[in-house]
Amino acid sequence: MEVDKMNEADWKYHGEGNKSLVVSHVQLSRVLRFLKYPAEDSENPPQTVEQAYRQIQNTVDFSSNVMSSLLGDKFIHSGEVVKLPLEFVRQLSIKVQQQRPAWRCDKVMDIYSGCALCLPNLTSPVLHQQTHTPTLCIEIKPKCGFLPSSKHVSKDIKTKVCRFCMHQHYKVANGKWKRRSLYCPLDLFSGNRQRMQFAIRHLTEEPQNNFKIFKGGQCIYSSKEGSDDSPDLNLLLHHLRPYFMNGNKRINSHMTSKAVLNDFIQVLVDALLSGGGEVMDRRGDGRSFCEASLFNKERVRHASPGLPSDSVLFRILQTQMLDMLDIEGLYPLYRRVEQHLQDFPKERSRLQIDGPYDEDFLEKLQKCPADDDCSVEHAVTKVHQYRVAMTAKDCSIMVTLVPSAEEKDDDDDDEGPRRVSVVRPPAFSCSVSVLDLDPKPFDSVARQLRLDQKIVSCYQRTGGTLPKAALPTLPAIFSAAEREECTLLFHPV
Ligand SMILES: O=P(O)(O)O[C@@H]1[C@@H](OP(=O)(O)O)[C@H](OP(=O)(O)O)[C@H](O)[C@H](OP(=O)(O)O)[C@H]1OP(=O)(O)O
Ligand SMILES: Nc1ncnc2c1ncn2[C@@H]1O[C@H](COP(=O)(O)OP(=O)(O)OP(=O)(O)O)[C@@H](O)[C@H]1O
Incomplete structure (x- = not known):
């Protein structure tokens, strides 16, 4: 896929969830997964291009470094972030708009960053096709x-x-x-x-x-x-x-x-x-x-x-x-971290609140002792475990x-x-x-x-x-x- 030769005619609406919209290529087994923003933010994108890129890269890292180890890499396709021409993305968003279900239209496709996640199309794989019968x-x-x-x-x-x-x-x-x-x-x-x-x-x-x-x-x-x-x-x-x-x-x-x-x-x-x-x-x-x-x-x-x-x-x-405490047991630990971050906002990065989702992040949550030593480190690791469980x-x-x-x-x-x-x-x-x-x-x-x-x-x-x-x-x-x-x-x- 050559990103500088993108043509909206080659892509069609495939589906969407609460926070992303997916289009599929008409010939290649590829999808593009775009971020979505609340419709009221459509005039002013809520994130910069760098932030949108980082958000998608975080998904790739979280999937490939954390979830893939927990779920088994044979099940995971983490994909890659692509940067697309803005004109292509705008034309695509116009093209797919009619096919979108009305109840999902409280959010709009991100047309500002040009960033998307490129993944294999799991609904029409090209490999192993032995017959002409559709998959x-x-x-x-x-x-x-x-x-x-x-x-x-x-x-x-x-x-x-x-x-x-x-x-x-x-x-x-x-x-x-x-x-x-x-x-x-x-x-x-x-x-x-x-x-x-x-x-x-x-x-x-x-x-x-x-x-x-x-x-x-x-x-x-x-x-x-x-x-x-x-x-x-x-x-x-x-x-x-x-x-x-x-x-x-x-x-x-x-x-x-x-x-x-x-x-x-x-x-x-x-x-x-x-x-x-x-x-x-x-x-x-x-x-x-x-x-x-x-x-x-x-x-x-x-x-x-x-x-x-x-x-x-x-x-x-x-x-x-990995959610062992239930939200009721976890919430006081979340409050401990929240309080700590209010007092020491710069700690956000050391505690990996927004990533990076690397091997270190995985190791910490796998080695977390069950007993609470009242530290912020223990609390944050429990919150991270809970967030991983939420994803699952x-x-x-x-x-x-x-x-x-x-x-x-x-x-x-x-x-x-x-x-x-x-x-x-x-x-x-x-x-x-x-x-x-x-x-x-x-x-x-x-x-x-x-x-x-x-x-x-x-x-x-x-x-x-x-x-x-x-x-x-x-x-x-x-x-x-x-x-x-x-x-x-x-x-x-
Ligand atoms: O909280 P839940 O259990 O309702 O799950 C939400 C889902 O609702 P569901 O009950 O499956 O219809 C919800 O799905 P729908 O929008 O209802 O299709 C989202 O998946 C949401 O995740 P995110 O906020 O987009 O990351 C999901 O939110 P979280 O996973 O962030 O809780
Ligand atoms: N790699 C893929 N291949 C084929 N179809 C896909 C792929 N990724 C996503 N889809 C389709 O697009 C839909 C929306 O994608 P996804 O579930 O990732 O969106 P979401 O907004 O994150 O969902 P949620 O509402 O759970 O937060 C999926 O339900 C699925 O049908």
């Missing part, structure tokens, strides 16, 4: 996968119902989403296949910002915030069906929608459990089951033990668990499924009788990556405490119940009995 990519934002057990937790409910499930009530009450998602991260992170399938089925039913599907680089399935409509599951099944039609038992036979969805979910679970390593037993860990999950608790007793130690979910969970609680997993070349068991050797070709069951080569690994700003800790209090008090106010209209509607592929019995599991077909 399928599934993006999951799993959120926090454990219950806090810190002695600082003041509300008992936080040790029983997970943050995601409680947050759902707050989001519905505030109109962010019309319907509650029945997905529970603790089921996904359980390592138990049935619980994981159950979790993914609920992600499929109500994706919100936790689940997206791409085919050949195009997003074909996602939620629209504030929308009354659920995404079209039948359309998704129409896209998925050809990928799952070649199972042994299904030659020329009809495959039900439920079977297509089951197969898809099973492939996804396989990908999430891949990576190898010892299976880590979590059966004795009281933090791994959420009371708000609809998964039948009886089945948990007979559940398989846990996640393989080299799987993406295990590595993310371990990193999330907010990252996304991208599972790329490349269909293998169709193999045929022709058996058409010269000796035996000629038999009908039998196509083998669906096979994909899969790769797993983690994205959105930005360092969370130091002062986001204060916001976390306020949000935690709001979420818990909203949940306690509503007693964990929501109006019926706020429950997801099961799509037509499920039978009347399944609609009534939400806990029903997928059965092998």
Whole structure:
């Protein structure tokens, strides 16, 4: 990619989150990730070019020096900062504006710095393309996968119902989403296949910002915030069906929608459990089951033990668990650092509050003693651990499924009788990556405490119940009995 020959015609809108907007190249497997600013700052950019460059470089450093070591470098693509011609960036921002969802337009793309993060396009990889069938990519934002057990937790409910499930009530009450998602991260992170399938089925039913599907680089399935409509599951099944039609038992036979969805979910679970390593037993860990999950608790007793130690979910969970104190235990330490910085503003740099995110930063947070010696150094390291855990609680997993070349068991050797070709069951080569690994700003800790209090008090106010209209509607592929019995599991077909 030659930055001095950039043409907006070669790029198209790809997606966005709260703080970045992503465009993809129409031919190359590349994306550019731009910063976003609040719309009210659009006349006066809130940062200088140098600051914007530094912010993106910090993301690269944090990803490559800190997160990559914790999560495993096989999952990480840190990318590189690029400096682009301003005219290209301005034309691009005009071009993509129409495709942006209205609810994300409270922020505008940074058109002032010319800086962006250049990354491989994980939704349309060029390598290993064995067939002409487009690649399928599934993006999951799993959120926090454990219950806090810190002695600082003041509300008992936080040790029983997970943050995601409680947050759902707050989001519905505030109109962010019309319907509650029945997905529970603790089921996904359980390592138990049935619980994981159950979790993914609920992600499929109500994706919100936790689940997206791409085919050949195009997003074909996602939620629209504030929308009354659920995404079209039948359309998704129409896209998925050809990928799952070649199972042994299904030659020329009809495959039900439920079977297509089951197969898809099973492939996804396989990908999430891949990576190898010892299976880590979590059966004795009281933090791994959420009371708000609809998964039948009886089945948990007979559940398989846990996640393989080299799987993406295990590595993310371990990193999330660097939050050992919970926000309630962490906040006094944050205040200690904040006070220290008010008294000695120049200490900001020595304490690496805004980076650099180098090996030294990683070493300090890995060697932090559990006991508080009342020093600012201890407090800041705990805050850094918490910020790293926040990143792991907010990252996304991208599972790329490349269909293998169709193999045929022709058996058409010269000796035996000629038999009908039998196509083998669906096979994909899969790769797993983690994205959105930005360092969370130091002062986001204060916001976390306020949000935690709001979420818990909203949940306690509503007693964990929501109006019926706020429950997801099961799509037509499920039978009347399944609609009534939400806990029903997928059965092998
Ligand atoms: O605080 P949470 O748990 O609501 O997470 C925020 C996300 O909301 P979610 O609940 O996933 O819909 C939020 O996602 P959305 O904007 O809701 O899609 C952002 O990811 C936000 O991160 P940042 O401030 O942009 O760095 C996330 O904020 P932090 O990770 O900084 O807390
Ligand atoms: N390397 C990539 N390849 C393909 N798609 C990507 C890549 N990076 C990001 N995306 C897409 O762009 C979207 C927005 O990117 P990202 O999640 O990094 O934004 P964000 O603003 O940091 O999100 P958040 O709201 O979580 O803070 C992602 O959800 C994903 O669909």
